[in-house]
Amino acid sequence: MSKLHKTVVVIPKSANSSFPKTPPKPQTVPPPPPPAAETAVDPTSVTNLILKTNPEILPQKLPGLTQWTPDLVHTILKRLWNHGPKALQFFKILDSHHTYTHSATAFDYGIDIAARMRDYKTLWALVVRMRARKLGPGPKTFAIIIERYVASGKADKAVDVFLSMHKHGCPQDLNSFNTLLDVLCKAKRAEMAYNLFKMFRGKFRADMVSYNIVANGFCLIKRTPKALEILKQMVERGLDPNVMTYNIILKGFFRAGQTKEAWEFFLQMKRRKCEIDVVTYTTMVHGFGVAGEVERSRKLFDEMVGAGVLPSVATYNALIQVLCKKDNVENAILVFDEMLWKGYVPNVTTYNLVIRGLCHVGNMDRAVEYMDRLKDDECEPNVQTYNLLIRYYCDDGEIEKGLELFEKMSSGHCLPNLDTYNILISAMFVRKKSDDLVVAGKLLLEMIDRGFLPRRFTFNRVLNGLLLTGNQGFAREILRLQSRFGRLPHQFRL
DNA sequence: TTAGGGTTAG
Structure with missing residues (x-):
C-alpha cells in the first residue's frame, strides 16, 4: 500500500518547484487515482496529518492524498488558523497542484493568515497571484487586509491600502468606505474615522450606515456626547435614525456608565413609539445587570415578552452572565434550564x-x-x-x-x-519549580513555531526563569533564538 | 465583511 502510494507521488515532483503560470492542461494519461481508502479523507485526519508531517516531506505527501475540493480546503485552513506557518505551507502546496485550483475564498484565508503573522511580503504576493488568476482581490480581500493593518497599529497604512484599492482592480465604493470606517471605529480610532468621513462623505455619498458606524465608534470610546452630535448631523441631513441608531446610543450610555441616561433614552424610545426590538431589550438586560441592578435586569427580561418581543439566545446569554456575575451561578443555571425547557438551543x-x-x-x-x-x-x-x-x-x-x-x-x-500560550506560560512561574520553567521554555519555542509572536516581556521572563533555576543550557538555546530574530522574516522581529 | 445585543482576565 505505502509502496503504491510512493509511486503515485513521484510523478508530479518535477513541476513542484515553481508556480505553474499556465492553467493545467488536460492530460492524456490521467494520473492514477489515490488509493480507495484515502479518497474520502475527512478534514480532521488531513489536518492532523499536516500538523504531524515534517514540512520537508509534506509537499510529496499532500497532493495525491485525496480529491481536493474547495470546501475541504476551507475547512482545513480554518482548522489550521492557529498554526499560521502550517496553514500557509498547505496553501502553497495546493496552489501548485496539477488539477486543483484555489478558490477566491481560499485566497482570502491565505491572505488573512499571512497578514496575521505580519508577513506582508506573502500577503501582497498572494494579492498579485489572486489577480493573475482573475479571482480578485475583491472588497472582502481588502476588508481583511485593512483590518489586519489596523489591528497591528498601522492605521495609516490601512488608509493607504483603501485609497489604492482601485490600482489592484477593485474600485472603492460606499460599502468599502463604510468597511474602512467600521474597522477604524472598532479599533477605537473613531477620531480618525470621523476625519475620513468628513473628507469623503460627499465623494462616496455617505448614508445612514456610515453615520451609524461613526456614532458607534464614538460610543466605543465612551464619547456619547459626540455620538449624539453625529446623530444630530444625521437628522439635519435628512436621514432618519433607525432602530440600530438608537440601539447604538443606548449601548453607548451603558458603556459610559450612564445608566440613568440609558433609562431615560429607553423611555423616550417608548414614548416616541420608536421600534423596540430584541437587541434593545438585550442591551437593557445586560446593561442594568452588569451595573449591579439585577432586579431591574430581570424585570426587563420578563417585560419583553409582554411587549411582544421574544428573547433570543443572546438575551438569555445576557441574563445568564448577569446572574453569574452579580447574583448566583445556581440562579443562572435555572435560567439555562428554563431556556432549554422553552426549546432554545444554547x-x-x-x-x-x-x-x-x-x-x-x-x-x-x-x-x-x-x-x-x-x-x-x-x-x-x-x-x-x-x-x-x-x-x-x-x-x-x-x-x-x-x-x-x-x-x-x-x-x-x-x-x-x-x-x-500566555496563560500557560504565566502559570509555569507560580510553583517556582525548575521543571515548570523548562515547560515554559518549550511552550515559548512551540508558540514561535506556530507563528505567534511572544512579547519581549514573555521572552525575558522565561529566559530569566530558566537561568535562575539552573537551566543554563536551555536558556542559551532560547537566547540564540532571540538573537536570530533580527534575521528572521520580519513577522518575527521583536 | 456595510451598522446595533451574549464570552475575556482585572
Missing part, C-alpha cells in the same frame, strides 16, 4: 458563561460536566472554553490538569491560540 457562548460561572465558585468538576454536555449537544468547545478552564485550573494550582487540557487541544481540532 450556543457555545451560553455554555462558556455557565462554565465560567462554575469555575468562578470553584466548582471545577461541574464546569467540566458542562463542557461534556456541550459536546453532546453537537456543539464544539471553542478555544475560549479551553482557555477559561485552563486558566481556572492553573489559578487553582492544578497545573497538571491545565496542561492535560492543553494536550487535548493540540490533538483535536481546536488549536491553542496566543492567549492559551
